[in-house]
Amino acid sequence: MMNDRYELFNKLCFRHVPLSEHSSYGIGGIADYFAMPATVEQLVTILEVSALYGMDRVVFGMGSNMLFPDRPKQGKLYISLKNMADITVNESRWILTSGLPLSMLSLAGLFAGSSAFQFTYLMPGSLGAGIYMNAKYYKEQVGDKVELVNYIDLADPALAVQQIRAEDCEFAYKQSIFQHKPWIIVGAEIRVPEHDEAAIAHNGDIKRVIRKYQNSNGKLSSLSAFYSFFSSELRGLQDSRIRIEAPEPMMEIERYRTGNRHFTSRSCGSFFKNNYAAGASIGALVDRLGLKGAAHGGAIISPYHGNMILNAAQATAADVLYLKDTLSDAIHRQYGFIPEPEVVIMTE
Ligand SMILES: Cc1cc2nc3c(=O)[nH]c(=O)nc-3n(C[C@H](O)[C@H](O)[C@H](O)COP(=O)(O)OP(=O)(O)OC[C@H]3O[C@@H](n4cnc5c(N)ncnc54)[C@H](O)[C@@H]3O)c2cc1C
Structure with a gap:
């Protein structure tokens, strides 16, 4: 055995x-x-x-x-865990696995006639990490959408799947209990707020898009491939027999993200968690400091969004960390606080 x-x-x-x-x-x-x-x-x-x-x-x-x-x-x-990407529709409940792209949730919501998940459209990353990070867009966050989270505790010799209720997950701005425990999120359960009959009717359509995603090359760690997959799936719904119009809030998200060049350069999105100690977002402070466009090695601070450090040309982790330290030091000197990275930095 x-x-x-x-x-x-x-x-x-x-x-x-x-x-x-x-x-x-x-x-x-x-x-x-x-x-x-x-x-x-x-x-x-x-x-x-x-x-x-x-x-x-x-x-x-x-x-x-x-x-x-x-x-x-x-x-x-x-x-x-990006190969663990699936949705099972069980009456008004969705059982999701942790590798499901967050953006897939917005399409599944459309099939179900629900607007609850539109905010995840074009948000890179997987559901498991979205729960771990309590990923958010504008006023909506992943922690508010899940009911139960399934996880494995690495300290449990049986490695059994356990459940925790959302209210016990200590969700706060970009925080959750999972950041303080040796737990691996393997999935979550969601109660769909509207039109669950539609979700059941369109179960096959959700599965079709998931299957297409599962067969996609490299499971879309490339941002440009990610963008072209999800934006064309959204537009495709309009022409298919389902005839779902792309809702305006999703188009607005697309305009915002493409306008900030989210998918044309390699990045991890915002580098630091926002902190309004100095009365403005980190991006605005970097702008005031005149550091947009500063470069080191192959890395550059985005000329479009001061809180993004981009891999412009074969950057190394060391290049990115140099610019991160440059920003931290400048913000500390000028505004008196050290910004906390949102990007998980693995130093070994
Ligand atoms: C262009 C761009 C725009 C972005 N915009 C946003 C935004 O608007 N809002 C936002 O919140 N984020 C945003 N992000 C950041 C990112 O999309 C989210 O943090 C997302 O949740 C990360 O998912 P991932 O699967 O890539 O996580 P990873 O990068 O693979 O992992 C991130 C962390 O989560 C942990 N983790 C991952 N999966 C699990 C699991 N199953 N169990 C336990 N721990 C786990 C990892 O160990 C790591 O510490 C953006 C990123 C990019 C590149």
């Missing part, structure tokens, strides 16, 4: 994988070990056997909020 597990582990674990291919930054050295389980059972096998080998592990989603190291630690296993 255990031999089967070792065999499956060896099948699921790849050697010498460039992390840059699994990051929207396009940055990261070669991971010694890399896995992309497609099911919770595969994930449990990977966790079980890697623990027996005493391996260091990190779990992530689509890598749209992570700065991977230039030289990953030897022997470390990187586990991306």
Whole structure:
């Protein structure tokens, strides 16, 4: 039995994988070990056997909020959950797996006649990380939309899937309980607020788009591929037999994100969490400091949005960190506080 597990582990674990291919930054050295389980059972096998080998592990989603190291630690296993992308419609309840792109939720909402998830349209990243980060757009946040979160506690020898209610998840601005626990989010349950009959009727349509996504190359860690997939799926709904018009709030999101060049350069979105200690957003402070467009190596502070550090030309993690320190120091000197990074920085 255990031999089967070792065999499956060896099948699921790849050697010498460039992390840059699994990051929207396009940055990261070669991971010694890399896995992309497609099911919770595969994930449990990977966790079980890697623990027996005493391996260091990190779990992530689509890598749209992570700065991977230039030289990953030897022997470390990187586990991306982006292959675990599915929605099961169970009457008025959706059971979602953690690798589901957040943006898929906005399309599923359209099929169901619900506007509750429009804010996730074109938000890069996966549901699991969206819960971990309590990802938000304008006034709406992922934590307000889930009812139950399914997770595995790495401290539990049985690695059983457990559930926590949203009200116990300590959701706050870009925060959740998951940032303080050795827990891996494997999925969530959502109660769909409107027209659940429509969701059941269109279950096949949701599955069709998910299948298309699952077959897409590299599961869309590239921002331009991500944008072209979801924007063309949205427009396609208008012409299909379903005939769903793209709602204005989603078009407005698209105009905002394309206007800020979100999908034409490699980045992880906003680098720092917003902090209004000085009465303005971080982007506005960087603008006032005249640091937009400052460059180091292959990295540059976006000329369009002061809180974004871009990989303009083969940047390294070190180039990005140099600009991050430049911004932190300047904000500290001028405005008296040190901004907290939103991007998860893996230094090894
Ligand atoms: C152009 C652009 C625009 C963006 N706009 C927004 C925005 O408007 N609002 C916003 O909130 N964010 C935004 N982001 C950031 C990003 O989209 C979100 O943080 C998203 O939730 C990250 O998802 P991911 O799967 O890529 O996470 P990853 O980068 O893969 O992981 C991020 C963190 O989550 C942890 N994690 C991932 N999955 C799990 C899991 N299943 N269980 C436990 N921990 C996990 C990882 O360990 C890591 O610490 C933007 C990013 C980009 C590139």
